[in-house]
Amino acid sequence: MEKKDFEPQILVFACNWCSYAGADLAGISRLQMPVNFRLIRVMCSGRVKPELVVKALTSGVDGVLILGCHPGECHYLNGNYYTRRRGIILKSLLEYMGIESSRFKIGWVSASEGYKFSEIVKEFVKEIKDIGPLNL
Amino acid sequence: MIEEKRIGVFICRCGNNIGDVVDVPYLVDEIKSIPEVVYTEENYYTCSEEGLNSIKNMIYEKNLNRVIVAACTPRTHEWLFQKVCEEAGLNKYLFEFVNIREQCSWIHSTEKEKATEKAKNLIKMGISKAKLLKPLKDIRSEIYPSALIIGCGIAGITAALNLANQGIQVHIVEKENICGGLLTEINKLYQTSLPASNFLDEKIKNLIKNRNINIHLKSQVKDVSGYIGNFEVLIQNEKKIKTIKAGVIIVATGALELKPYGLYKYKEIDGVITQLELEKMLKYNSFKAESVVVINCVGARNEVRGYCGRICCITSLKNSIIIKEMNPDTEVYILYRDIMAYGRELENYYKKARKIGINFIKYSPDNLPEISLNEETIDVYVLNEITGKGINLQVDYVILTTPLIPADDNTELSKKLKVPLTNDGFYLEAHQKLRPVEFANEGIYLCGTARYPSNITETVLQAYAAASKASIPVKKGYVETSGNIAYCDEELCSGCGNCFFVCPFEAISIKKDAENKTKPEIIGIKCRCCGLCVSVCPDGAMQQNSFSDKQILSMIKTMDE
Ligand code: SF4
Ligand code: SF4
Ligand code: FES
Numbered sequence: 195m196e197k198k199d200f201e202p203q204i205l206v207f208a209c210n211w212c213s214y215a216g217a218d219l220a221g222i223s224r225l226q227m228p229v230n231f232r233l234i235r236v237m238c239s240g241r242v243k244p245e246l247v248v249k250a251l252t253s254g255v256d257g258v259l260i261l262g263c264h265p266g267e268c269h270y271l272n273g274n275y276y277t278r279r280r281g282i283i284l285k286s287l288l289e290y291m292g293i294e295s296s297r298f299k300i301g302w303v304s305a306s307e308g309y310k311f312s313e314i315v316k317e318f319v320k321e322i323k324d325i326g327p328l329n330l
Numbered sequence: 331m332i333e334e335k336r337i338g339v340f341i342c343r344c345g346n347n348i349g350d351v352v353d354v355p356y357l358v359d360e361i362k363s364i365p366e367v368v369y370t371e372e373n374y375y376t377c378s379e380e381g382l383n384s385i386k387n388m389i390y391e392k393n394l395n396r397v398i399v400a401a402c403t404p405r406t407h408e409w410l411f412q413k414v415c416e417e418a419g420l421n422k423y424l425f426e427f428v429n430i431r432e433q434c435s436w437i438h439s440t441e442k443e444k445a446t447e448k449a450k451n452l453i454k455m456g457i458s459k460a461k462l463l464k465p466l467k468d469i470r471s472e473i474y475p476s477a478l479i480i481g482c483g484i485a486g487i488t489a490a491l492n493l494a495n496q497g498i499q500v501h502i503v504e505k506e507n508i509c510g511g512l513l514t515e516i517n518k519l520y521q522t523s524l525p526a527s528n529f530l531d532e533k534i535k536n537l538i539k540n541r542n543i544n545i546h547l548k549s550q551v552k553d554v555s556g557y558i559g560n561f562e563v564l565i566q567n568e569k570k571i572k573t574i575k576a577g578v579i580i581v582a583t584g585a586l587e588l589k590p591y592g593l594y595k596y597k598e599i600d601g602v603i604t605q606l607e608l609e610k611m612l613k614y615n616s617f618k619a620e621s622v623v624v625i626n627c628v629g630a631r632n633e634v635r636g637y638c639g640r641i642c643c644i645t646s647l648k649n650s651i652i653i654k655e656m657n658p659d660t661e662v663y664i665l666y667r668d669i670m671a672y673g674r675e676l677e678n679y680y681k682k683a684r685k686i687g688i689n690f691i692k693y694s695p696d697n698l699p700e701i702s703l704n705e706e707t708i709d710v711y712v713l714n715e716i717t718g719k720g721i722n723l724q725v726d727y728v729i730l731t732t733p734l735i736p737a738d739d740n741t742e743l744s745k746k747l748k749v750p751l752t753n754d755g756f757y758l759e760a761h762q763k764l765r766p767v768e769f770a771n772e773g774i775y776l777c778g779t780a781r782y783p784s785n786i787t788e789t790v791l792q793a794y795a796a797a798s799k800a801s802i803p804v805k806k807g808y809v810e811t812s813g814n815i816a817y818c819d820e821e822l823c824s825g826c827g828n829c830f831f832v833c834p835f836e837a838i839s840i841k842k843d844a845e846n847k848t849k850p851e852i853i854g855i856k857c858r859c860c861g862l863c864v865s866v867c868p869d870g871a872m873q874q875n876s877f878s879d880k881q882i883l884s885m886i887k888t889m890d891e
Contacts, residue, residue: 203889210405215750215770218403221432223753229444232455232889233433235404236877237814241861243879250886267745270860271555271834305750306741306758312437 202256202322204231206315207246209239209273212263212304219308227312228319231259238262239300240273244284247298251288252330257297257322261314264302274302294325335366335461338394339453340385342376342401344431349374351435353446357400360450364457368392376401377764382414389418396460400428400453405770406761421465423813423876428456451890458884464875466813469854473559473809475499477800478576480551480743483511484786485778486582487533488793489800494542498804501574502537503565505739507548509534511584512779515606517613519786520648521675525613529786550739554579554746557858558773559809577809578773578800581757582793583743585779588732590629595701601708601727602701605645608729612652619726621661623710624650625699630733631667632695637754639733640783643670646731647683654686663689663723665699665712692716701728734783747774757781767796773809775800814876815857816864818850822871825849829863829872838863 239262343349
């Protein structure tokens with residue numbers, strides 16, 4: 195497939211308290227985004243088991259984005275610190291598996307950052323378009 | 331026995347919000363042929379009486395055991411649909427919400443076909459999750475019977491008195507060293523023409539007298555932890571930090587008047603003042619003028635600040651009338667863009683201003699009035715938008731009507747409370763119409779100008795509303811928290827203890843099972859459903875019923891190619 199026609203499939207995990215609210219605000223503000231992403235709500239970004247990310251990437255998803263509250267602001271105190279720490283290990287695991295680690299990204303979006311939500315999503319879709327399809 | 335799934339899907343048009351972008355009839359057609367989906371319908375508004383009744387009826391009629399609503403956001407409407415399911419005898423955890431508005435129609439409004447396909451896929455993902463849902467029971471916990479109110483302006487005071495008079499302990503945290511907020515600077519209230527202090531002093535007297543109310547002046551909120559029924563709030567004054575326990579929190583932090591530096595020579599020419607500065611002069615009888623110009627919409631409805639200050643037009647009418655009534659010979663000119671005098675009373679008020687001889691001149695935002703200093707007077711040049719003629723005025727004062735703006739510390743406090751702000755920086759309620767005085771986060775309420783500029787009547791109404799909402803859980807004495815707590819499949823658990831170490835709320839203890847093996851035990855009441863333990867369990871033994879690995883994986887598998 196030509197890179198330019200490639201429409202990646204993006205999975206976004208968003209924590210219920212900050213990032214999902216940020217996504218709601220992006221919606222309320224009618225910020226336009228590419229249709230490529232599907233969002234799965236979880237209670238905390240720290241709920242996202244690395245295994246889920248790997249399974250997604252090995253079953254047809256081209257990129258996974260985890261969004262949580264800003265460090266220090268997790269609704270559950272320190273959930274997103276786990277997200278961050280595990281993210282580093284997960285990236286090297288992906289490289290080891292032969293998957294570009296940039297197909298996985300973590301971002302912090304607060305409830306008032308609708309604009310940031312839309313920017314992160316747009317940017318990530320673009321980055322994954324540039325990398326191209328994930329052929330395992 | 332494997333239970334037969336009987337899924338009902340209700341797709342909402344949300345008026346035009348979804349229906350104009352997403353092809354809802356097509357979705358109904360596509361979804362109804364999915365195995366185990368036994369019923370599908372579209373609604374103009376699923377959250378209307380009609381929509382809700384239809385859900386109930388179909389649960390009976392079609393014997394549904396899973397209900398899916400594809401509509402707006404679970405953050406505002408989940409509770410409503412869950413309640414309806416319960417009323418029809420269906421466990422509320424067998425309900426699944428699919429967001430096709432914020433997640434689809436609103437953000438892909440120009441790509442209708444693609445948005446429709448995405449909505450279809452989102453619903454399918456929801457169906458795959460719903461099949462794996464299990465019925466759960468909520469957990470009841472006691473509520474700490476007190477309220478914490480942040481801000482001691484008229485909103486905070488009204489809410490405090492209301493709660494205290496119901497017998498509820500109230501703590502008010504105020505960063506200034508006096509009570510009363512913005513109202514302390516106001517001269518008279520509009521329409522009644524009564525001094526603001528009459529009204530305020532009375533309230534403050536009652537506040538101080540009330541045994542159920544503790545006022546913490548010169549204090550700021552340092553940190554907030556906990557959840558509805560059980561908040562712990564650290565507050566700091568000059569000397570020390572203390573912890574206050576509260577069942578509910580009300581945000582009543584108010585707003586500030588915009589000081590329009592850089593506009594119309596404010597603070598460059600002496601007689602250029604704001605409405606609030608004028609109020610002070612009027613209050614202390616130090617205002618005298620032969621002629622004044624009032625400029626409305628200063629720093630509002632422009633590129634920097636898109637919103638209308640809502641109460642400023644009326645403030646300008648009020649003070650102009652007061653000036654005119656003090657001395658009918660004073661020339662008063664109001665330069666305006668539009669006069670927002672809403673409601674019958676305010677319309678009459680506007681008529682009165684005209685009748686007593688206040689002059690109204692409409693200016694256009696493309697041709698702002700110009701101010702310059704003459705020897706004795708201030709020169710104002712304005713182009714009358716209606717007649718197209720330029721007008722020169724010589725006046726003693728130029729009064730700038732500026733909007734209320736969000737308090738400086740909204741950003742910081744909103745982060746501590748984990749509640750959202752609007753783009754303009756005011757607090758954002760859970761839902762404009764359905765939940766106007768509370769946040770999506772349970773147990774935190776909102777009133778007054780912290781939310782948006784509002785006049786005293788509106789602020790007081792909101793404060794009553796917030797107080798009565800906040801008193802519900804306190805009076806009930808308990809709150810029900812989510813039943814979506816962690817659970818451990820002991821067959822799979824190897825007893826590693828990861829979950830015990832990771833839980834931020836000490837909701838897991840370690841026990842020995844019958845064979846003397848180490849196993850975790852979840853203390854339901856303490857579990858806050860974060861799912862951290864689920865994510866660290868190497869054996870997949872720890873799960874959460876409404877966000878299990880299986881459910882998430884099935885959603886991922888259902889994503890379009
Ligand atoms: S879900 Fe969170 S709060 Fe509940 S037991 Fe697990 S780690 Fe603790
Ligand atoms: S993390 Fe999993 S395996 Fe380890 S003790 Fe907890 S439930 Fe058992
Ligand atoms: S709740 Fe948002 S990251 Fe933990």
